Amino acid sequence: MKCLSNQRVRLFLRHCSQHRSLLRVGKELHAVLTTSGSKKAPRSYLSNSLFQFYAASGDMTNAQKVFDEIPLSEKDNVDWTTLLSSLSRYGFLVDSMKLFVEMRRKRVEIDDVAAVCLFGVCAKLEDLWFGEQGHGFAVKMGLLNSVKVCNALMDMYGKCGFVGEVRRLFEMLEEKSVVSWTVVLDTVVKWEGLENGRKVFDEMPERNAVAWTVMVAGYVGAGFTGEALELLEEMVFKCGHGLNFVTLCSLLSACAQSGNLVIVRWVHVYALKTGEEEMCDHVMVGTALVDMYAKCGNIDSSMKVFRLMRRRNVVTWNALFSGLAMHGKGRVVIDMFPEMVREVKPDDLTFSAVLSACSHSGLVEEGWRCFHSLRLYGLEPKVDHYACMVDLLGRAGRIEEAEMLMREMTVPPNEVVLGSLLGSCSVHGKLEIAERIERELVQMSPGNMEYQIVLSNMYAAEGRSDVVDRLRGSMRNRGIRKTPGMSSIHVNGSVHRFSAGDRSHPRTKEIYLKLNEVIERIRSAGYVPHVSALVSPSEVDLEDKELALCFHSEKLAVCFGLLVTKPRTPLYVFKNLRICQDCHSAMKIVSKIYDREIIIRDRNRFHQFKGGSCSCSDHW
């Protein structure tokens, strides 16, 4: 150690922080420095080097510890801001915010860099209140003269959905940078839709890879494959913007959202051609692939990518587990859990994924065991975990047990918990409990009619037409607020979208003829329309009920698929809401009679219909 000057120690530590493989060496050096006492070296100098090392390498526990050991008088505002930005970069957002408060209290100078960090944290947390306080402070200190601070502030408002404020700040900016434009673009695409977003994009005086990515991902996510491909090719081939790992993640995530396998293939071919293997080796890209394949219906590819990955983190595992959950593979998740805990420390989301996997597979006892083991991993059961447990017990028909657990919660149950329990009551015909739960839900969210619809359907199933008429009458008077069901099907690289009773498709006539044929054939095979599961007051007239069921969007999408694809081609359909019971039983029979595999991704999970049954074993 004698030959190492302080300057060298600093350089060496900086080198260590930049190379993952040297992190351990840096820590060992720390240990040596601590034991050797290095009396000659000024302690604060070494502490400062060590602090920079830990902060840069993301070991925030040690960074914070070393930082606290440096006397206040020997820390300047750059040190404070380094800690602030590292906490934010490595995801310790609340700690970062607390640090900012401490900086103000200790009268540490807040410069433009610190302000940028603060707004970044507020944006990530979508904490408008704190962001507004920061805005006031920034105005007072004249920090808004910096375009970077303004951009960060606009981004904060954008992430919180305040498009007007973003535009106002943008107009006020004297020198708009390409980042300022990109913040506006991203905000507009997110909150005002693709068309308005495209207007901003076309107006931009200069575009870089980020702007292109925002626009392309916007198209991909909304299912506009043609526009996405056109733009993607222009971006890469005409403008020469290569895809980096962030672009890849962004595109893959958009593909996952819309189930777009065409773009996935394009991205894959591009990566192979440009020899970007190391990019595919990136843990975030790998995780995005695991997630994308699972969400696009291909759980085997998801698992294959997972096994090929050289590095995995807790997010990778969570992505795999939630993918398996969606595919009803709860047993696989339970079996893999011990392997996971040997590799990474599970977090809250892990338990949500495992519990939801149990729920989708009807594994009640395993679910209880998992719920009880939360504390073993240093976690407290949160409202989401309770929601999963209530869902699991409810689906399994153990409604009373589910309600008891809900009443035991330390925090009051939210809409998710109550809504899930109401759903289970409806499946298992528990009218009395349902009435109670519905009252609580209506109080919590008075404008939402869906709960009343569920309850009125339950009365209808019991033959209580007097109550049904009264409820539906009042609903009709107040107007309903129900998300319209939409299904889309991917055929030969393009997406076809259908809503219930849709007649806008160019091949409508053929589709409805096919629908008639399908209904007739499945009826003769034993299909009975599930009329009691009806759904919206617009469908209340009894004679219209069966008709309304026939026109559900997923049936139209499947009929279109049967019409235009070769025999035995699997059909992939994506639905924005949960598939209804009637469509579920109809699809089983369709899969058998037409010898087709039908894969439907609904809001919660995948249903793979094959040979007359569904992969969910009716746990949904």
Added chain:
DNA sequence: TTAGGGTTAG
């Protein structure tokens, strides 16, 4: 030490 696009649940 600093702004914009990025992986996980419901």
